[in-house]
Amino acid sequence: MSGPQCCSNPPTLDRSAGAGHVVQLGGLSSYVSGSADSNLAVLLISDVFDKVAAVGFYVVVPDFLHGDPFVYDNADRPLPVWLKDHGTDKGFEEAKTVIEAIKSQGVCSVGASGFCWGAKVVVELGKSELIQAAVLSHPSFVSVDDIKGVKVPIAVLGAQIDKYSPLELLKQFEEVLTSKSEVDSYVKVFPNTEHGWTVRYNVDDETAVKSAEEAHQILLEWCVKYVIK
Numbered sequence: 001m002s003g004p005q006c007c008s009n010p011p012t013l014d015r016s017a018g019a020g021h022v023v024q025l026g027g028l029s030s031y032v033s034g035s036a037d038s039n040l041a042v043l044l045i046s047d048v049f050d051k052v053a054a055v056g057f058y059v060v061v062p063d064f065l066h067g068d069p070f071v072y073d074n075a076d077r078p079l080p081v082w083l084k085d086h087g088t089d090k091g092f093e094e095a096k097t098v099i100e101a102i103k104s105q106g107v108c109s110v111g112a113s114g115f116c117w118g119a120k121v122v123v124e125l126g127k128s129e130l131i132q133a134a135v136l137s138h139p140s141f142v143s144v145d146d147i148k149g150v151k152v153p154i155a156v157l158g159a160q161i162d163k164y165s166p167l168e169l170l171k172q173f174e175e176v177l178t179s180k181s182e183v184d185s186y187v188k189v190f191p192n193t194e195h196g197w198t199v200r201y202n203v204d205d206e207t208a209v210k211s212a213e214e215a216h217q218i219l220l221e222w223c224v225k226y227v228i229k
Helices: 050-054 080-084 088-103 116-128 144-149 167-179 205-225
Strands: 021-025 028-033 040-045 057-061 111-116 133-137 154-161 183-194
Touching: 021 088, 021 205, 028 088, 040 088, 040 116, 050 057, 050 154, 050 205, 057 088, 088 111, 088 116, 111 116, 111 205, 116 133, 116 144, 133 205, 144 167, 154 205, 183 205
Parallel strands: 040 057, 040 111, 111 133, 133 154, 154 183
Antiparallel strands: 021 028, 028 057
C-alpha cells in the first residue's frame, strides 16, 4: 500500500486451499477460514493465508479498508490523501473491536500478523497487549519508539531493498528488541527481496517463491509457539 511493489503481482486465490467465507465481526466484513470451534485465532492485516487455518487456527482477515484500497497510480488520490481516510490509528481501533468479537465467541488466544500498512496496526496491538504474538512483514510506518513499546513476542521479517523499512531501521529494531530480554523476538532480513515480497511476488521466480514460503513458515511457527499455550 505504500509503493508500486504493494500493487504488483497480485496473488491468485486458490479456492481449493480452504473453505473461507465472509462474516461480520466487530462491525467489519471479515474473511474467515478454519474451524469456528477453535479457541485460537490469528488476525491477518491484510492478506489471506489458508495455510494458517490449516494448522488449526481460526483465521480472520477484516476489511479494514472498507473496500477502498490504495491505488498507487491514482494521481488524484496520493498516499497522504488516502491515509486521511485510512489511518493506522483507525485500523487499530477497529482491530480492537474485531478481537473483542472473536473473543466473545470463545477465542482465548490471538496472534496478529501485519503486512506493510497492517504492520503498524499489529505493533499497536502488541503495545497494548491485546494479542499474544505479533509478526510484521515488510512493515511501513513503524518507528523505533513503536518497537520499544511492544510487550508481546514479535517477529520482524524485512526486505533487503525497502525504502519504507530500510536496513538501517531494521537494524535499529533488532538492537532494541535484543535489549528487551523480557520480550522474545526474531528479526530477519531476506536477501534480494523488495517491499511486499511475502505476498506480492512473481510466482515464476523460484527464488522469490522460496523466500515467500520461508516467511510464511516463520509466521506459522511463531503463532504455534506463542498463540498455542
